[in-house]
Amino acid sequence: MSLDAVLARIDDQLPAATDRLLELLRIPSISTDPAYADQCSDAADWLVADLNSLGIKAEKRETPGHPMVVGHVDGDGPHLLFYGHYDVQPVDPLNLWENDPFDPRVEDTPNGPVIRGRGSSDDKGQLMTFVEACRAWREINGTLPCKITFFFEGEEESGSPSLVPFMQQNADELRADIALICDTGLFQSKTPAIVTMLRGMVTEELTITGPRVDLHSGFFGGLAMNPIRALSGILADLHDETGKVTIPGFYDNIPDLTDQVRDQWEGLDFDWQGFLGSVGLSEPAGEKGRMPLEMIWSRPTAEVNGIWGGYTGDGFKTVLPAQAHAKISFRLVQGQDPLAIRKAFQTFVRDRLPTDCTVEFKEYGASAASVMETADPAFEAARQALSDEWPDEAAYVGCGGSIPIAGHFQSILGMNAMLIGFGKDDDAIHSPNEKYDMESFHKGTRSWARILDALCKG
Amino acid sequence: MSLDAVLARIDDQLPAATDRLLELLRIPSISTDPAYADQCSDAADWLVADLNSLGIKAEKRETPGHPMVVGHVDGDGPHLLFYGHYDVQPVDPLNLWENDPFDPRVEDTPNGPVIRGRGSSDDKGQLMTFVEACRAWREINGTLPCKITFFFEGEEESGSPSLVPFMQQNADELRADIALICDTGLFQSKTPAIVTMLRGMVTEELTITGPRVDLHSGFFGGLAMNPIRALSGILADLHDETGKVTIPGFYDNIPDLTDQVRDQWEGLDFDWQGFLGSVGLSEPAGEKGRMPLEMIWSRPTAEVNGIWGGYTGDGFKTVLPAQAHAKISFRLVQGQDPLAIRKAFQTFVRDRLPTDCTVEFKEYGASAASVMETADPAFEAARQALSDEWPDEAAYVGCGGSIPIAGHFQSILGMNAMLIGFGKDDDAIHSPNEKYDMESFHKGTRSWARILDALCKG
Numbered sequence: 001m002s003l004d005a006v007l008a009r010i011d012d013q014l015p016a017a018t019d020r021l022l023e024l025l026r027i028p029s030i031s032t033d034p035a036y037a038d039q040c041s042d043a044a045d046w047l048v049a050d051l052n053s054l055g056i057k058a059e060k061r062e063t064p065g066h067p068m069v070v071g072h073v074d075g076d077g078p079h080l081l082f083y084g085h086y087d088v089q090p091v092d093p094l095n096l097w098e099n100d101p102f103d104p105r106v107e108d109t110p111n112g113p114v115i116r117g118r119g120s121s122d123d124k125g126q127l128m129t130f131v132e133a134c135r136a137w138r139e140i141n142g143t144l145p146c147k148i149t150f151f152f153e154g155e156e157e158s159g160s161p162s163l164v165p166f167m168q169q170n171a172d173e174l175r176a177d178i179a180l181i182c183d184t185g186l187f188q189s190k191t192p193a194i195v196t197m198l199r200g201m202v203t204e205e206l207t208i209t210g211p212r213v214d215l216h217s218g219f220f221g222g223l224a225m226n227p228i229r230a231l232s233g234i235l236a237d238l239h240d241e242t243g244k245v246t247i248p249g250f251y252d253n254i255p256d257l258t259d260q261v262r263d264q265w266e267g268l269d270f271d272w273q274g275f276l277g278s279v280g281l282s283e284p285a286g287e288k289g290r291m292p293l294e295m296i297w298s299r300p301t302a303e304v305n306g307i308w309g310g311y312t313g314d315g316f317k318t319v320l321p322a323q324a325h326a327k328i329s330f331r332l333v334q335g336q337d338p339l340a341i342r343k344a345f346q347t348f349v350r351d352r353l354p355t356d357c358t359v360e361f362k363e364y365g366a367s368a369a370s371v372m373e374t375a376d377p378a379f380e381a382a383r384q385a386l387s388d389e390w391p392d393e394a395a396y397v398g399c400g401g402s403i404p405i406a407g408h409f410q411s412i413l414g415m416n417a418m419l420i421g422f423g424k425d426d427d428a429i430h431s432p433n434e435k436y437d438m439e440s441f442h443k444g445t446r447s448w449a450r451i452l453d454a455l456c457k458g
Numbered sequence: 459m460s461l462d463a464v465l466a467r468i469d470d471q472l473p474a475a476t477d478r479l480l481e482l483l484r485i486p487s488i489s490t491d492p493a494y495a496d497q498c499s500d501a502a503d504w505l506v507a508d509l510n511s512l513g514i515k516a517e518k519r520e521t522p523g524h525p526m527v528v529g530h531v532d533g534d535g536p537h538l539l540f541y542g543h544y545d546v547q548p549v550d551p552l553n554l555w556e557n558d559p560f561d562p563r564v565e566d567t568p569n570g571p572v573i574r575g576r577g578s579s580d581d582k583g584q585l586m587t588f589v590e591a592c593r594a595w596r597e598i599n600g601t602l603p604c605k606i607t608f609f610f611e612g613e614e615e616s617g618s619p620s621l622v623p624f625m626q627q628n629a630d631e632l633r634a635d636i637a638l639i640c641d642t643g644l645f646q647s648k649t650p651a652i653v654t655m656l657r658g659m660v661t662e663e664l665t666i667t668g669p670r671v672d673l674h675s676g677f678f679g680g681l682a683m684n685p686i687r688a689l690s691g692i693l694a695d696l697h698d699e700t701g702k703v704t705i706p707g708f709y710d711n712i713p714d715l716t717d718q719v720r721d722q723w724e725g726l727d728f729d730w731q732g733f734l735g736s737v738g739l740s741e742p743a744g745e746k747g748r749m750p751l752e753m754i755w756s757r758p759t760a761e762v763n764g765i766w767g768g769y770t771g772d773g774f775k776t777v778l779p780a781q782a783h784a785k786i787s788f789r790l791v792q793g794q795d796p797l798a799i800r801k802a803f804q805t806f807v808r809d810r811l812p813t814d815c816t817v818e819f820k821e822y823g824a825s826a827a828s829v830m831e832t833a834d835p836a837f838e839a840a841r842q843a844l845s846d847e848w849p850d851e852a853a854y855v856g857c858g859g860s861i862p863i864a865g866h867f868q869s870i871l872g873m874n875a876m877l878i879g880f881g882k883d884d885d886a887i888h889s890p891n892e893k894y895d896m897e898s899f900h901k902g903t904r905s906w907a908r909i910l911d912a913l914c915k916g
Contacts, residue, residue, distance in 0.1 A: 199676065203774045212738030217761050218657065218859025221789050222753040224734065225743040228762040229697065236694035239687065276682065280670030281814045285683040295680040303675050304686040305777050306768035311785060316661045316822045318787050319763050326686075327769060329776050331679050356739045364774045401676025 002141055003453045009136040010445050017132045017445065018106060018115065018438075020050070024086075024124050025104040025117045031066055031087035032158035040066040040154045043086045047152055054135055055143075056150060061170075063162035066154030070173070077146035077456045078378070081176035081415070083405060084127030084183065085156035088119035089430045096432035106438065113438040122429035125436035126182040126421050126444065127152065133448035145456035149176050153405075156183075160404065167412045178378050178416050179409045180451075184399065185423030186440075188271060192386035192394040192447065194379060195419035196372040197297060200332035201402050202342050203305075203364035206349060207325045208234075210357050215320040224320055225356045228309045231324040234352045238302045242288045245302045245330075247348045253335035257298060261396070265293045268395055297398025301331040302345075331400060338366035370407040373416045378455055382418055385450035389443055422447070460599055461911045467594040468903050475590045475903065476564060476573065476896075478508070482544075482582050483562040483575045489524055489545035490616035498524040498612045501544045505610055508589065512596055516608060519628075521620035524612030528631070535604035535914045536836075539634035539873070541863060542585030542641065543614035546577035547888045554890035564896065571896040580887035583894035584640040584879050584902065585610065591906035603914035607634050611863075614641075618862065625870045636836050636874050637867045638909075642857065643881030644898075645726060650844035650852040650905065652837060653877035654830045655755060658790035659860045660800050661763075661822035664807060665783045666692075668815050673778040682778055686767045688815045689782040692807055696760045700746045703760045703788075705806045711793035715756060719854070723751045726853055755856025759789040760803075789858060796824035828865040831874045836913055840876055843908035847901055880905065 010017075029043035030036040044060045044067045051058035051071040058071030066087060091101040099105065104117025115125060134144055151174060155162055167174060187193040210227035211220070240246050257265070272292035276282060286295030309324030311317035330341055342363065349359055372379070374396060386394035399419070409415040422444035428434045468475075487501035488494040502518045502525045509516035509529040516529030524545060549559040557563065562575025573583060592602055609632060613620055625632060645651040668685035669678070698704050715723070730750035734740060744753035767782030769775035788799055800821065807817055830837070832854060844852035857877070864875040880902035886892045 201676075201776070203776070205774075210739070215737060216859065217759070217763060217787060218659075218789065218857075219754065220737070221761050221787075221858060222744040222757055222759040223730070223742050223750055224737065224739055225741075226761055228765050229693070232690045232693035232762065232765075235687070235690035272681070279673060279678070279682065281668070281682055283683075283813045284681050285812070285814070286680040292681055296677065299680055301675070301680040303679050303684055303776075303778055304690070304768065305675060305775060305779075306770045307686050307690075307782065308766045308770040310762065310764035312764045312766040312783070316663075316785060316787070317763060318659070318661070318761075320761055321763075324765065325770070327774060329675060329679075329774070331676065354743070355741045356743070399676070400679060401674065 003449065005140045006136050006449045006453070007446050009140050010132065010442070010449060013132075013136060014442055017128070018441070021115060021120070021125055021128045021441065022104050024128065025119055026102055028102045029087050029119070029154065030090050031155050033090060037066065040087055044069050044152070044154055047086055050131065051150055054131075054138055058150060061166070063166055065162045068154065068162070068166055069150065069152040070170070071150035073144050073148050075144055075147040078178065079147040079149070079176040080455065081149040081151055081174060081179045082130050083151045083153070083179055083181045084130065085123045085153040086127065087154045087157050088124070089122070089157050091118050091432070093432065098433055101434070111437070114435040115438060115441060116433065116435045118434055120434055120436040121423045121427035121440070122434065123156065123183050125441055126423065129422065129441060129444035130180070130182055130448045132445045133452060136445070137449060137452060145452045149174060163405070164408060164412065167408055171413055175413045176415060178376065178418060181403070181405060181417055181419045182421050183403065184419045184421035185425065185427070187268060187395055187397050189424040189426065191268065191392040192390045193397040193420070194383055194386070194394065195399045196374050196379070196396045197334065197398040198370040198403050198406055199297070199300070199400050200336070200338060200367045200369040200407070202330045202332060202338045202366045203327070204329070204342060204345060205325065205327045205362040205364065207323055207360045207362075208353070208357050209323050209360070211320070211322050214322050217318040217320040220320055225354055226320050227324040227357055228321065230354050230357045231307070231309065231326060234349055235304055235307075235326060237352060243286050245300065247302070247341075247344050249344050250300065250341065254300070254333055255335055257294065264396055265291060268293065268397070293398070296400035298333055300333050300336055303329055303331070305329050333369045334371045336369065338368050342366060367402060367404060367407060370410060372406070372418065376416050379418065381454040382420065382451045385454040386420070386447055389447045389450055420447070420451070461907065463598045464594050464907045464911075465904050467598050468590065468900070468907060471590075471594060472900055475586070476899070479573060479578075479583055479586045479899065480562050482586065483577055484560055486560045487545050487577070487612065488548050489613050491548060495524065498545055502527050502610070502612055505544055509608055512589075512593055514608060519624070521624055523620045526612065526620070526624055527608065527610040528628070529608035531602050531606050533602055533605040536636065537605040537607070537634040538913065539607040539609055539632060539637045540588050541609045541611070541637055541639045542588065543581045543611040544585065545612045545615050546582070547580070547615050549576050549890070551890065556891055559892070569895070572893040573896060573899060574891065574893045576892055578892055578894040579881045579885035579898070580892065581614065581641050583899055584881065587880065587899060587902035588638070588640055588906045590903045591910060594903070595907060595910060603910045607632060621863070622866060622870065625866055629871055633871045634873060636834065636876060639861070639863060639875055639877045640879050641861065642877045642879035643883065643885070645853055645855050646729065647882040647884065649726065649850040650848045651855040651878070652841055652844070652852065653857045654832050654837070654854045655792065655856040656828040656861050656864055657755070657758070657858050658794070658796055658825045658827040658865070660788045660790060660796045660824045661785070662787070662800060662803065663783065663785045663820040663822065665781055665818045665820075666811070666815050667781050667818070669778070669780050672780050675776040675778040678778055683812055683814045684778050685782040685815055686779065688812050689765070689767065689784060692810045693762055693765075693784060695810060701744050703758065705760070705802050707802050708758065708799065712758070712791055713793055715752065722854060723749065726751065726855070751856070754858035756791055758791050758794055761787055761789070763787050791827045792829045794827065796826050800824060825860060825862060825865060828868060830864070830876065834874050837876065839912040840878065840909045843912040844878070844905055847905045847908050878905070878909070
């Protein structure tokens with residue numbers, strides 16, 4: 001059977017595949033720092049060359065920022081698009097790294113060998129799991145299993161400014177039957193997972209002004225409105241005693257979990273005590289009566305991400321400040337319209353403003369939640385393929401964060417997306433001493449071979 | 459009558475008195491800046507020489523900080539102590555001054571002549587009103603009217619670090635029948651006033667810690683406790699909907715205004731609309747049912763003077779912070795024990811801490827309110843003397859701020875104090891282009907002559 005041969009080839013070639021990844025990791029493609037623009041371009045060149053060596057017609061495509069890499073290979077069966085990003089996070093603080101972040105190496109650890117270096121997990125190592133699966137497939141079968149478009153970005157760690165325009169300008173070229181995205185992790189570092197829902201987000205800054213100038217709290221205190229008091233009252237009002245957000249209409253149109261999803265999530269045996277305990281907490285602080293996984297995956301939130309006003313330096317100053325400020329974000333779920341939530345929040349604030357206070361809003365980003373069409377048979381095929389590779393059965397999971405690319409595939413290209421990745425919680429992405437387990441790299445590559453087989457044999 | 463002669467002498471000598479004040483104003487005695495230590499010492503020397511010229515045995519007395527000036531003159535009748543301070547505020551921002559702050563001058567303005575320069579009002583000009591009254595008295599009568607101790611401080615604008623130790627070490631020398639303090643103003647820039655109550659203050663910083671580290675609000679938001687939410691809830695709880703502070707026991711033992719004081723305050727016709735309007739406010743924000751003057755003079759407050767937590771820079775960061783902080787002050791009135799209020803507040807916070815949150819308190823200063831013994835006949839005598847000098851009848855007023863010196867005279871020396879001053883609201887003390895109205899200087903000097911006459915003839 002050809003899949004077995006491909007898997008055996010992956011096993012055999014693991015040292016060579018690791019060497020290739022180390023080569024890519026040596027290129028310091030830090031996208032957010034203009035000083036590394038050439039290195040970002042070098043990483044794109046490296047990928048173009050590597051794809052070309054697989055018989056894929058690939059090229060570096062310029063953007064106003066760092067280049068995209070797009071490659072195509074023809075074939076029968078479904079048309080897949082694979083997305084990953086070749087740029088990496090900055091490496092500060094450098095003194096906390098045990099080795100040069102761009103002199104990657106394989107290290108033995110008590111938990112097995114790891115590939116250590118910036119980008120090993122996020123996302124060069126993950127990106128290469130798919131490329132290596134394709135390489136092994138081709139080496140065994142002479143061709144790739146189906147029509148595949150490769151789409152690599154170089155600005156993911158710096159806000160992806162060129163991504164949406166590029167997708168819009170090249171929509172016909174990029175559109176495929178389904179997108180595969182490898183930039184996520186194993187559930188609880190162990191269970192292979194397909195992310196089927198991502199929360200959206202609305203972010204907003206508000207400034208409440210009371211008096212025209214800062215006042216002396218001796219002369220005015222007791223008589224003049226303090227905007228920090230107004231702000232505290234409004235923020236305190238955002239949640240009721242059961243942890244629910246009190247903004248009118250906030251929960252309208254949010255579907256409840258289906259019994260099927262609820263059963264699946266209950267089956268995941270989420271170790272929420274361990275998850276919270278790792279950061280010094282003991283009790284879920286969300287809506288009473290909801291599962292902890294619901295709180296982070298399928299229920300919306302209102303969080304104050306920053307607050308400031310008055311005197312915040314050393315010592316004491318009895319000022320009664322003119323202004324108080326807060327930055328607030330709402331994580332959104334299926335059914336919530338970001339702009340409606342923004343408007344409802346602004347109304348909520350205005351309705352609670354005391355006399356003599358005014359409010360100004362500064363609007364930051366707004367994006368809706370993404371929910372994948374798991375009815376697409378590709379999902380069940382991929383889930384089965386992952387289950388065949390890993391000890392645990394693969395799960396459909398949510399993700400409390402926002403991964404905008406999945407939404408872009410949906411909204412710009414009308415494509416469903418499967419987010420499958422092999423990172424672990426201790427990979428230290430965005431931190432010093434980033435690593436990717438050799439198990440993640442090896443079984444990740446094998447997983448993609450199995451998924452390609454499952455999706456393309458149909 | 460000798461008082462009339464003294465007043466006439468003051469009128470005659472106003473130009474010479476002004477020249478003496480200008481000389482003192484030329485000494486840049488900025489106490490908070492170590493670079494001006496010599497100049498502080500120079501100002502003390504100047505005052506010693508000036509007192510000596512009046513036949514007063516005065517000397518500069520060293521402290522760990524800037525020197526005190528203490529002078530004594532013997533006499534019959536009551537023993538008065540006069541307090542003022544010779545140090546001044548820094549002059550930044552210098553570019554906002556129309557002239558050199560230490561090249562003082564007399565300027566004509568639409569509201570009459572003013573003495574312009576740093577310290578003209580706070581407090582060199584006010585201090586010299588008393589000295590000039592003594593000078594005129596001596597020039598007419600050959601002696602001062604009674605036994606007087608002069609006590610000038612050089613650290614009032616930098617927190618008076620040496621004051622309490624000096625008063626304790628020299629208690630027997632400084633103790634008198636009553637203290638006269640000239641560092642306050644006319645009520646509404648117009649009505650001569652004796653301050654009979656000063657609010658005290660307790661200041662406190664609190665830090666609420668939730669998770670051990672800052673968290674990503676995507677991964678943890680909805681599940682993990684946000685300490686800003688906890689802090690907002692506690693701060694919002696500090697006041698009820700009628701503006702009352704909700705800390706248990708907060709209002710215990712606070713006496714209500716006597717009918718006499720209430721009648722006096724109502725008679726003051728406080729223009730609270732103008733007072734609030736000048737800073738862009740329209741409505742008293744204190745306890746419902748209280749007069750605006752009560753809110754700032756005789757009722758306690760709880761004010762948040764600073765708040766901070768999470769990301770407060772430009773842009774947005776969806777952090778769920780580990781900590782949130784606030785600086786809180788309570789203005790205290792008669793009957794409130796600062797340490798009991800501090801303890802009640804800490805209990806109030808602890809009682810409202812959500813699960814998984816801890817609190818740490820950092821205690822700053824604590825001082826009780828001061829209420830003068832207005833039954834002392836000196837008060838009515840001084841009030842009548844002020845009423846004789848000014849068009850408006852003099853009033854007993856409160857002061858919402860804290861002037862610790864009055865409390866120190868009470869607690870360390872067991873002395874009653876009368877705070878009488880002639881500053882106006884537009885004097886710009888602590889600000890660029892500080893001035894003292896010639897009317898304040900002239901009628902202030904005349905006021906002290908009348909007060910000396912009233913207190914000493916008995």
